Amino acid sequence: MIDRLRRVLRVARWETARAGGGVDRRTLLAALALLLVVGSVVGGGLAAGVVGLDVDRDVYRVAVEDGSSYAEAVETAPALTAVPVEGASLGTSADLIVRDVRGVPADGGGSNGESTVVGVVVSASDTEKGEAAAAEFREAVEAHNERLMAAEENETAAFPIAVTLRYVSRTSGVDGGATLGGGGSSDGAEGDGGSGGGGTSDDATGGGDEGDATGTAADGGESDDTDLAVPSIAGGTFGAATVGSPGSISPPFPFVSLLLAFVFLVPMNFLIQAYGSSILDERTNRRGEPLLVTPLSPVEIVAGKTLPYVALAAAVTTLIALAVGGGPLSVVAVFPVALAFLGATFVGAMFARSFKELTFVTVGVSVLLTTYAFVPAIFTNVTPVALVSPLTLVVFDLQGEAVSAGDVLFATTPMSIGAGLLFALGLGVYREEDMFTQKPVGRKFLDALAVRLAPVGGDAHRGRGAGARGRLRALAPVALLTACAIPFVFVAELMAVALLFALPVTVSIPVLLVTIAFIEEVAKSVHLYAGFERGVFARTDRVAVAVGAASAVGFFLAEKATAVVQAVGLTELYVGRAAFGSVAGVGGLSVPVLVALAFAPLALHGVATAVTAVGASRGRTRYVLTLALATLLHAAYNFAVVSVHG
Amino acid sequence: MIEVAGLRKTYGEFAAVVDSTFSVGEGEVFGIVGPNGAGKTTTLKVLSGLVEPTDGEVTVAGFDSDDPEMRRRLGFLPEESPLYEEMTPRSYLGFFADLYDVPSDVADERIESALDRLQLDHRERRLGDMSKGMKRKVAIARSLVNDPDVLVYDEPASGLDPVTTDSVLQFTRELREAGKTVVFSAHNLYHVESVCDRVVVMNEGRIVARGSVDGIRERHGETTYHVFSDVAPSRTDALAELADDDVGDLADGRAGESDDATALTVEVGDRFRTAVPTMAAVEAVRDAVTAAGGEVVDIRTREPSLEDVFLDIVGRPMPGRYTVGTSDGSADEETSERTANDPEGAE
Numbered sequence: 005m006i007d008r009l010r011r012v013l014r015v016a017r018w019e020t021a022r023a024g025g026g027v028d029r030r031t032l033l034a035a036l037a038l039l040l041v042v043g044s045v046v047g048g049g050l051a052a053g054v055v056g057l058d059v060d061r062d063v064y065r066v067a068v069e070d071g072s073s074y075a076e077a078v079e080t081a082p083a084l085t086a087v088p089v090e091g092a093s094l095g096t097s098a099d100l101i102v103r104d105v106r107g108v109p110a111d112g113g114g115s116n117g118e119s120t121v122v123g124v125v126v127s128a129s130d131t132e133k134g135e136a137a138a139a140e141f142r143e144a145v146e147a148h149n150e151r152l153m154a155a156e157e158n159e160t161a162a163f164p165i166a167v168t169l170r171y172v173s174r175t176s177g178v179d180g181g182a183t184l185g186g187g188g189s190s191d192g193a194e195g196d197g198g199s200g201g202g203g204t205s206d207d208a209t210g211g212g213d214e215g216d217a218t219g220t221a222a223d224g225g226e227s228d229d230t231d232l233a234v235p236s237i238a239g240g241t242f243g244a245a246t247v248g249s250p251g252s253i254s255p256p257f258p259f260v261s262l263l264l265a266f267v268f269l270v271p272m273n274f275l276i277q278a279y280g281s282s283i284l285d286e287r288t289n290r291r292g293e294p295l296l297v298t299p300l301s302p303v304e305i306v307a308g309k310t311l312p313y314v315a316l317a318a319a320v321t322t323l324i325a326l327a328v329g330g331g332p333l334s335v336v337a338v339f340p341v342a343l344a345f346l347g348a349t350f351v352g353a354m355f356a357r358s359f360k361e362l363t364f365v366t367v368g369v370s371v372l373l374t375t376y377a378f379v380p381a382i383f384t385n386v387t388p389v390a391l392v393s394p395l396t397l398v399v400f401d402l403q404g405e406a407v408s409a410g411d412v413l414f415a416t417t418p419m420s421i422g423a424g425l426l427f428a429l430g431l432g433v434y435r436e437e438d439m440f441t442q443k444p445v446g447r448k449f450l451d452a453l454a455v456r457l458a459p460v461g462g463d464a465h466r467g468r469g470a471g472a473r474g475r476l477r478a479l480a481p482v483a484l485l486t487a488c489a490i491p492f493v494f495v496a497e498l499m500a501v502a503l504l505f506a507l508p509v510t511v512s513i514p515v516l517l518v519t520i521a522f523i524e525e526v527a528k529s530v531h532l533y534a535g536f537e538r539g540v541f542a543r544t545d546r547v548a549v550a551v552g553a554a555s556a557v558g559f560f561l562a563e564k565a566t567a568v569v570q571a572v573g574l575t576e577l578y579v580g581r582a583a584f585g586s587v588a589g590v591g592g593l594s595v596p597v598l599v600a601l602a603f604a605p606l607a608l609h610g611v612a613t614a615v616t617a618v619g620a621s622r623g624r625t626r627y628v629l630t631l632a633l634a635t636l637l638h639a640a641y642n643f644a645v646v647s648v649h650g
Numbered sequence: 651m652i653e654v655a656g657l658r659k660t661y662g663e664f665a666a667v668v669d670s671t672f673s674v675g676e677g678e679v680f681g682i683v684g685p686n687g688a689g690k691t692t693t694l695k696v697l698s699g700l701v702e703p704t705d706g707e708v709t710v711a712g713f714d715s716d717d718p719e720m721r722r723r724l725g726f727l728p729e730e731s732p733l734y735e736e737m738t739p740r741s742y743l744g745f746f747a748d749l750y751d752v753p754s755d756v757a758d759e760r761i762e763s764a765l766d767r768l769q770l771d772h773r774e775r776r777l778g779d780m781s782k783g784m785k786r787k788v789a790i791a792r793s794l795v796n797d798p799d800v801l802v803y804d805e806p807a808s809g810l811d812p813v814t815t816d817s818v819l820q821f822t823r824e825l826r827e828a829g830k831t832v833v834f835s836a837h838n839l840y841h842v843e844s845v846c847d848r849v850v851v852m853n854e855g856r857i858v859a860r861g862s863v864d865g866i867r868e869r870h871g872e873t874t875y876h877v878f879s880d881v882a883p884s885r886t887d888a889l890a891e892l893a894d895d896d897v898g899d900l901a902d903g904r905a906g907e908s909d910d911a912t913a914l915t916v917e918v919g920d921r922f923r924t925a926v927p928t929m930a931a932v933e934a935v936r937d938a939v940t941a942a943g944g945e946v947v948d949i950r951t952r953e954p955s956l957e958d959v960f961l962d963i964v965g966r967p968m969p970g971r972y973t974v975g976t977s978d979g980s981a982d983e984e985t986s987e988r989t990a991n992d993p994e995g996a997e
Contacts, residue, residue: 011749014748015749018745018748021741022734022736022737289730289732290728290732291732291733291734292732293700293732294726294728294732294746294789295749296700297698297699297721297724297726298721298746298749299718299719299721299722299749299750299751300718300749301718436695436701437661437701437702538662539662
């Protein structure tokens with residue numbers, strides 16, 4: 005074991021030296037300089053986003069009295085800077101002048117009749133900058149009011165809610181209007197020195213029924229005088245359109261954390277370019293042939309060549325985690341993603357015939373894995389679907405939220421196993437007979453699968469391992485290969501769930517059920533097709549049924565592993581139940597029914613895969629047709645299960 | 651040192667090597683010759699452990715061909731010289747020595763020694779900037795970094811200029827003197843003839859002849875008699891009969907170019923040369939020359955080259971006697987009357 009590790013490290017050391025030697029010093033320096041510039045720009049941008057650095061700081065000068073209620077709003081707005089109102093003139097020393105209007109209110113202004121602020125006059129210079137300053141001032145006042153209300157202990161008073169109930173007849177249907185809501189509007193241009201706008205009360209009559217208006221007017225009056233009214237100036241200076249920057253957007257998802265999590269994925273794209281090129285370089289002009297004659301095994305060679313890139317990915321991930329404030333959880337979460345990037349690239353580089361094809365492979369890998377990692381993470385705070393992606397753990401980590409060990413396992417295990425299986429798939433063709441041939445990617449894929457199978461049936465295999473035990477031994481790799489496909493099936497199905505769950509159920513469920521049926525039927529049969537095409541299996545119906553049954557058993561047993569989805573509550577979603585229905589909600593059923601339900605999938609898989617295997621034994625066209633037939637059969641079964649489960 | 655018994659290698663329906671059996675002794679230089687697609691390279695790859703045989707047994711230095719220990723005792727030179735072009739000869743050879751667990755001081759010594767013997771001076775130049783001959787020398791040096799007992803060379807002088815070729819062949823002879831076992835294939839039969847102790851001739855995946863170069867020549871080649879005369883021999887029935895049998899092709903392939911001579915005669919300077927296969931034919935030519943008013947000025951014999959033998963065995967569909975291999979390796983002296991281009995029949 006130690007010898008093996010030492011050999012791997014030797015290859016890794018030389019791979020590092022080679023990779024470094026492939027770039028001359030000047031190019032390396034230029035690349036480093038470019039990286040530094042890009043890093044500075046990106047880092048600066050991120051820092052700005054994190055610490056709130058605004059490039060438009062102190063752009064507009066607002067003349068406002070020190071004691072004015074608006075002074076604090078101006079001071080807290082980054083784009084505004086307060087200047088003394090005395091001597092201020094529009095266009096020269098100020099872009100905006102805010103003057104309080106004082107007077108004695110109509111009710112006498114209190115017991116002593118003192119003058120108080122009864123209004124405000126905002127003057128803006130008649131220029132584009134003046135208009136922009138006015139718009140910024142309006143936003144600043146609104147934001148100030150929001151802050152004050154958010155700080156208010158009595159939230160009901162701060163955020164009054166008006167509910168309008170409207171009764172409608174059962175026969176009349178529901179109109180398209182809103183049935184809830186009717187937000188309180190804050191108007192406050194009354195110049196009363198800070199009366200928050202009350203909620204509006206709408207009377208609504210239900211069609212035909214007694215329209216009982218129960219709208220409540222949550223009065224925001226009696227608010228203290230620090231609650232500013234938003235000024236309104238005739239002439240439309242403050243129009244409906246407001247000026248804002250991306251920094252003022254408050255989307256309903258953890259924007260900053262997501263953005264920072266995405267940064268983890270960026271270096272992967274560069275990494276797989278270098279790694280893919282290195283692997284393909286071994287295959288170009290048979291350059292790697294001498295390595296295959298050394299005492300090293302293909303596993304040691306590939307491990308040695310991959311190790312520097314894995315180490316680099318780990319180092320970069322750790323550095324990014326440190327830079328953006330992530331912890332070990334971020335590194336643990338991103339590491340399987342890096343492995344998946346490298347594993348998929350390895351397979352692609354083993355299958356690609358040229359650097360041109362490799363480019364398509366790396367772009368495909370990048371898009372697919374980035375989508376898989378990023379899209380579900382958008383819903384981090386919304387739904388358990390988000391845990392499909394390891395990047396969600398990064399978002400949680402950056403938000404300082406705790407996650408359970410189950411969550412970590414659920415989010416990282418499929419990708420980790422998938423990465424391992426991808427490496428195993430590529431290793432199948434890491435031998436002289438396959439790695440230097442110029443076969444199309446599809447045929448290489450079939451070769452990689454076929455090399456893992458054992459001969460079944462036919463004259464060539466008669467007498468070898470004869471008897472039931474021999475036949476079982478020959479069928480075992482079929483079941484094993486199917487079982488190995490489960491992580492990919494799982495990932496593909498999770499991906500389908502993540503992409504479809506936002507759609508209306510009437511659309512998402514049928515599409516999902518057919519998609520899942522197709523994914524599973526392909527997973528159960530593609531290696532059978534490879535076996536027949538490469539002459540590993542004899543082309544007889546008997547052999548087809550046997551390998552089909554073996555594949556079904558392998559799938560049935562491995563599928564039970566998907567029960568892990570319950571651990572994270574994915575089956576609480578309707579689409580989650582549809583996708584993973586077999587492991588969800590079977591409580592309350594009798595034992596015979598439970599047994600029947602448990603083995604029904606086996607019967608389904610057995611029949612469907614045998615049909616596809618018979619098609620595969622008769623050529624590509626028949627395989628495609630029987631695959632479609634099996635998909636429809638499987639989808640029909642899925643519909644039935646969903647109907648039963650509800 | 652090498653034992654191959656009943657080797658068969660198929661790719662799908664295609665049989666690259668069929669029922670191949672031979673053995674190579676220690677310190678022997680063993681050649682495998684044959685036309686393109688004969689199975690030479692596949693055989694060498696099986697010997698080096700690169701390709702797994704479909705059937706049969708292969709042992710090298712006492713180890714199975716898939717045993718990593720066998721690879722420690724073997725140096726392989728593929729037909730092309732694919733190198734890591736960003737490396738220098740020293741770093742490249744150092745890398746492979748490292749993979750074979752050769753201590754660095756020993757590796758340095760071996761590398762310098764091999765490069766000295768191969769007369770490669772540019773040891774710190776990038777391999778990508780080197781000529782094909784230089785790269786070939788580096789590849790040969792690579793096959794020696796682990797000080798192997800067995801060397802498997804596939805077309806070692808392929809595509810090299812005559813000077814480099816001669817250098818490579820001389821190096822192969824030195825390896826034999828150093829006690830190494832060398833198996834190599836070549837298209838250029840002169841190369842095989844000049845360095846090999848024994849050869850096998852392969853055609854369409856089968857061994858169709860085997861033995862020492864002299865032995866094969868003796869069995870398969872025929873001595874040609876060149877009769878030089880001052881006038882071209884007149885046409886006689888006896889010479890016409892020889893011409894019909896295409897015997898002239900055995901001489902130099904230029905028969906029939908001279909209108910003044912028989913189909914067996916070519917004009918060489920101020921003399922005429924007539925090539926015939928037997929002494930009886932020589933007498934017939936002498937008579938014909940005399941009848942034409944001239945005289946025979948010289949008679950020489952020409953021994954067949956391995957190339958002649960090769961063409962005889964695999965190049966033409968003519969009946970002949972040749973040895974065939976059997977699974978027990980005892981067929982060296984067996985003969986067959988079937989055509990060499992009929993491998994099925996040859997078996």
